[in-house]
Amino acid sequence: MATVRGIPVSVHASFLLLMLFLGWRTFSTSGLRTALIQQVFVLAVFVCVALHEFGHAIAAIRSGVPMSGITLYPFGGVARMARRPPQGAVEVVIASAGPAVNLAIAGVLFVVSGGGVVGPGDSFGLRMLSLLFWTNLILAGFNLLPAFPLDGGRILRGLLTTRFGWARATVWAASIGQVAAVLLILIGLMQDFWLVLAGLLVLPAANAELRYALAVRQFANRLVGEVARTEVVAVDATTTITEAADLSVATPIADFLVMDRRRPVAYLSAPRLWARVRSDEPGTQPVIAIAEPLADSIPSETPVEDAIAFFRPDGPEIAAVVDNRGNSVGVIARGDLIRAAQLARHATSR
Numbered sequence: 001m002a003t004v005r006g007i008p009v010s011v012h013a014s015f016l017l018l019m020l021f022l023g024w025r026t027f028s029t030s031g032l033r034t035a036l037i038q039q040v041f042v043l044a045v046f047v048c049v050a051l052h053e054f055g056h057a058i059a060a061i062r063s064g065v066p067m068s069g070i071t072l073y074p075f076g077g078v079a080r081m082a083r084r085p086p087q088g089a090v091e092v093v094i095a096s097a098g099p100a101v102n103l104a105i106a107g108v109l110f111v112v113s114g115g116g117v118v119g120p121g122d123s124f125g126l127r128m129l130s131l132l133f134w135t136n137l138i139l140a141g142f143n144l145l146p147a148f149p150l151d152g153g154r155i156l157r158g159l160l161t162t163r164f165g166w167a168r169a170t171v172w173a174a175s176i177g178q179v180a181a182v183l184l185i186l187i188g189l190m191q192d193f194w195l196v197l198a199g200l201l202v203l204p205a206a207n208a209e210l211r212y213a214l215a216v217r218q219f220a221n222r223l224v225g226e227v228a229r230t231e232v233v234a235v236d237a238t239t240t241i242t243e244a245a246d247l248s249v250a251t252p253i254a255d256f257l258v259m260d261r262r263r264p265v266a267y268l269s270a271p272r273l274w275a276r277v278r279s280d281e282p283g284t285q286p287v288i289a290i291a292e293p294l295a296d297s298i299p300s301e302t303p304v305e306d307a308i309a310f311f312r313p314d315g316p317e318i319a320a321v322v323d324n325r326g327n328s329v330g331v332i333a334r335g336d337l338i339r340a341a342q343l344a345r346h347a348t349s350r
């Protein structure tokens with residue numbers, strides 16, 4: 001829709017479909033004038049939601065967290081950060097900014113109306129301002145529920161992060177989000193269908209964040225030896241391609257660590273081996289001729305956060321993992337290690 005201070009702002013197509021549906025339904029039952037009034041009110045709420053998300057964005061930018069964009073949906077919006085807030089306190093500030101904007105809008109409406117928005121009487125204009133006043137209070141109140149992914153859930157996670165670390169705090173906030181979503185759905189089935197829709201929006205996001213947090217927690221204080229790929233078969237550098245293929249048939253899921261004088265010197269994946277076996281070239285060549293070079297060997301007791309230093313920027317992508325006696329215990333790829341290191345840093349982040 002637009003780019004504001006370098007932040008792309010998008011409107012999801014479902015928002016336009018909702019406006020068309022509400023306009024058609026109101027026009028069919030109450031006429032054109034009522035339908036137009038409703039559309040104006042929906043657009044006013046849309047502006048309030050947009051300002052809510054810009055509150056998050058401005059707080060994030062001022063906290064040094066870059067934004068990748070804002071997307072507005074029928075039932076709210078999402079301000080996407082390019083990276084996670086570095087500390088729990090920063091997340092509290094960013095998450096609090098959105099509801100604060102809604103409370104500020106409600107406060108402005110209260111002052112402008114001289115308090116008339118609380119009990120608007122018969123004035124049409126004042127009734128519209130009153131609806132907008134209460135809508136902003138509801139938006140602020142609903143978003144402050146301590147259930148992820150709502151702002152209140154993010155505030156809760158930020159507060160817990162300072163004490164328990166990001167992963168454990170996320171597990172708590174997302175678990176509460178799951179419970180809250182189920183309660184919204186159950187209450188909505190008995191009271192108001194809009195609550196069902198709200199619950200259906202909260203539940204998938206809470207589930208996804210919980211799964212990610214549990215994955216992150218798996219890498220807290222992990223060592224390279226614990227995340228290395230151990231399905232490898234050690235073969236001598238003079239082993240022929242045909243001989244390696246025979247070994248691969250016996251252990252089809254294994255790759256090969258090519259050794260020279262008991263020292264790992266190269267890596268040969270099973271797909272790379274079989275691509276050569278299926279070619280017309282003879283299988284009498286030694287495996288070292290088609291294997292990939294290795295980066296410096298990484299001791300298995302190395303923390304995953306420190307192991308990336310063993311890879312040179314323009315060097316091989318695979319390294320052997322060795323125990324304290326120099327024996328090979330597996331291999332690890334640079335990409336896998338980067339991912340594991342990121343998860344490990346998230347797990348211990350405060």
